[in-house]
Amino acid sequence: xxxxxxxxxxxxxxxxxxxxxxxxxxxxxxxxxxxxxxxxxxxxxxxxxxxxxxxxxxxxxxxxxxxxxxxxxxxxxxxxxxxxxxxxxxxxxxxxxxxxxxxxxxxxxxxxxxxxxxxxxxxxxxxxxxxxxxxxxxxxxxxxxxxxxxxxxxxxxxxxxxxxxxxxxxxxxxxxxxxxxxxxxxxxxxxxxxxxxxxxxxxxxxxxxxxxxxxxxxxxxxxxxxxxxxxxxxxxxxxxxxxxxxxxxxxxxxxxxxxx
Ligand SMILES: NC(=O)c1ccc[n+]([C@@H]2O[C@H](COP(=O)([O-])OP(=O)(O)OC[C@H]3O[C@@H](n4cnc5c(N)ncnc54)[C@H](OP(=O)(O)O)[C@@H]3O)[C@@H](O)[C@H]2O)c1
Numbered sequence: 001x002x003x004x005x006x007x008x009x010x011x012x013x014x015x016x017x018x019x020x021x022x023x024x025x026x027x028x029x030x031x032x033x034x035x036x037x038x039x040x041x042x043x044x045x046x047x048x049x050x051x052x053x054x055x056x057x058x059x060x061x062x063x064x065x066x067x068x069x070x071x072x073x074x075x076x077x078x079x080x081x082x083x084x085x086x087x088x089x090x091x092x093x094x095x096x097x098x099x100x101x102x103x104x105x106x107x108x109x110x111x112x113x114x115x116x117x118x119x120x121x122x123x124x125x126x127x128x129x130x131x132x133x134x135x136x137x138x139x140x141x142x143x144x145x146x147x148x149x150x151x152x153x154x155x156x157x158x159x160x161x162x163x164x165x166x167x168x169x170x171x172x173x174x175x176x177x178x179x180x181x182x183x184x185x186x187x188x189x190x191x192x193x194x195x196x197x198x199x200x201x202x203x204x205x206x207x208x209x210x211x212x213x214x215x216x217x218x219x220x221x222x223x224x225x226x227x228x229x230x231x232x233x234x235x236x237x238x239x240x241x242x243x244x245x246x247x248x249x250x251x252x253x254x255x256x257x258x259x260x
Contacts, residue, residue: 008134009030010035020140027086028052084125085134094113115165134178141249147257167247179246184253187254221254
């Protein structure tokens with residue numbers, strides 16, 4: 001099985017912490033040169049240092065809440081680094097809350113952050129992937145694509161849009177040696193999960209410990225996932241070994257999702 005990413009260049013978004021950073025670490029461990037993208041420059045510098053490699057890896061400062069900023073940042077970067085072989089689309093999740101209380105601006109903002117920025121990045125990197133006859137696009141979404149999660153109304157809605165965008169894209173680009181797949185994290189121990197648990201405990205008036213226990217009851221593995229466990233699926237989909245896996249959703253959720 002060929003898992004070697006030597007000579008491949010990966011762009012990993014939302015990668016100063018959590019799942020994105022773990023994915024960057026795993027891709028670097030498989031030999032890829034990694035460029036990180038997020039908003040916070042000092043944290044990007046720290047994350048690049050954590051990747052090791054003595055100057056091999058790099059970063060781009062960009063904010064997914066501003067699609068024009070992302071477009072300019074990637075265009076400037078591609079002037080010096082012509083080819084990105086692996087694109088991991090990822091950013092912070094939309095705020096929680098029931099759909100009946102969601103403001104219209106929350107939907108437009110989530111659509112912009114999650115779908116438009118992914119699309120801008122894909123359009124920028126596709127020519128390089130085509131010329132290399134190698135492309136791996138992995139979108140970090142959520143298991144809500146398969147089964148909506150309570151209290152995440154806006155997120156459930158936008159994740160489904162991203163999944164259908166990705167499936168459509170996968171059909172159009174397959175002929176060029178490019179795959180597009182979605183990784184769907186379950187409850188994964190990151191800051192995002194911390195803030196979801198805080199919101200749950202505040203809104204339902206229970207302790208944080210009780211909120212955690214209630215969430216764990218729904219997970220057959222009876223524990224939260226580690227970011228590295230989600231990263232392993234992302235990295236595998238980026239390898240030569242995964243060339244014939246295209247247009248799928250891969251839950252990494254300890255068995256929580258109640259359908260196939
Ligand atoms: N953790 C879970 O249980 C879970 C479950 C299902 C789905 N997910 C989804 O998986 C994705 C990653 O989750 P996570 O838990 O790793 O999240 P996280 O710990 O909150 O990390 C989010 C990352 O995205 C970056 N980011 C946030 N807003 C950004 C923006 N506007 N522009 C550019 N970068 C931005 C952050 O870096 P900077 O702050 O430095 O910019 C950070 O590196 C999210 O979409 C999340 O909703 C997570």
